Amino acid sequence: MASDVTIPALGESVTEATVGQWLKNVGDAVAADEPIVSLETDKVAVEVPAPMAGVLVEQLVKVGETVAVGAVIARIGEGGAAVKPAPAPPKAEATPPAPAAAPPPEAPKPEAPKAEPAAADDMLSPAVRRLVEQYHLDPASIAAGGKDGRITKEDVLAAIEAGTAKTIIAPPPAQGSDSPQASGGGQPPRTEERVRMTRLRQTIARRLKEAQNTAAMLTTFNDVDMSAVIEARNRYKDAFEKKHGVRLGLMSFFVKACVQALKDVPSVNAAIEGEEIVYRRYADIGIAVSSPGGLVVPILKNADQRSFADTEKAIADFGRRARDGQLKIEELQGGTFTISNGGVFGSLMSTPILNPPQSGVLGMHRVEDRPVVRDGAIVVRPMMYLALSYDHRLIDGKEAVTFLVAVKNAIEDPARLLIDL
Known part of the structure; x- marks a missing residue:
């Protein structure tokens, strides 16, 4: 059956x-x-x-x-074995005897070396396939430690670390009359590759374009002195990790700062639905993380009720499962505000695009030492540019700047996060 x-x-x-x-x-x-x-x-x-x-x-x-x-x-x-029915052997009387002088048929050349990579490739899970394609690895060179001889993500990472995974190199062009080597031109071949867009990439493209077409999007900038946050992080990171089992990062400070700022400027946490404005009295913060298929935004539910440790654990878990392709669909739905950290990739400044139907998104960037004036003297401080993109249909410029300044003040004086200022 x-x-x-x-x-x-x-x-x-x-x-x-x-x-x-x-x-x-x-x-x-x-x-x-x-x-x-x-x-x-x-x-x-x-x-x-x-x-x-x-x-x-x-x-x-x-x-x-x-x-x-x-x-x-x-x-x-039903059945327990992988079987493709083999043809029944021919009856003896139906087969004429071979001439005595006829030589035995030549045995076919073994094709195992060519078939093994393909067979291994067919058994790759999506997460493993993305790693293999990202690093241009030959699956046949990776020792499989999974069930039924399947290659796991851990197998790939171990092979990369040990240096045993072989990379796939494109074969050289044929040495014909049109080849650069034959003609003496010495120019490499001009090649193209066409790859079908994944549904995730198509959705990202469609939603970003919809945001531009629908919202009256505007971006305002500010810079923030990261000295106090970095000092607090360095002072408490070892004790924090020992107690909570997770590293203390910068993102939890920004989540807390944004949650407080959203309370002060509720329109940034609101959304337009038809002819109505929906004000949310809770904060579900989208945290943009990178995955092999593109940028995804899992939602940190009830961020306004979470501790620093809860926030850091959730963000670390999002990042790990995004890389492995294990995020659940329900974890990517909803959200009232988004934080995107382009600084992890080295970005100095950008204008983030809204994630509809949200009305605001904060862009973080890299921290770098820059000269600034403090008390009339030029000093060097670790500075970061912040960018707030917002829907001008709902949020006025004054509200946007007020929100961004509130975030700046909380980061430059983290004690504000403790006493709700």
């Missing part, structure tokens, strides 16, 4: 997905709850598990096809 594999519910407002990769081929044995296909949604990659143990007998959709929630995409039959 066969069992249908259907597209599960993917979260609120997500009605369809694209087949990104089949993790099992027709004829392969599968265990119950073992991932057999990876789907790409507008937000994250999702692996669909097998509903029962057996053999994958049919794939009903191809890679790249879009399927709706509830659609049947494969069938699993």
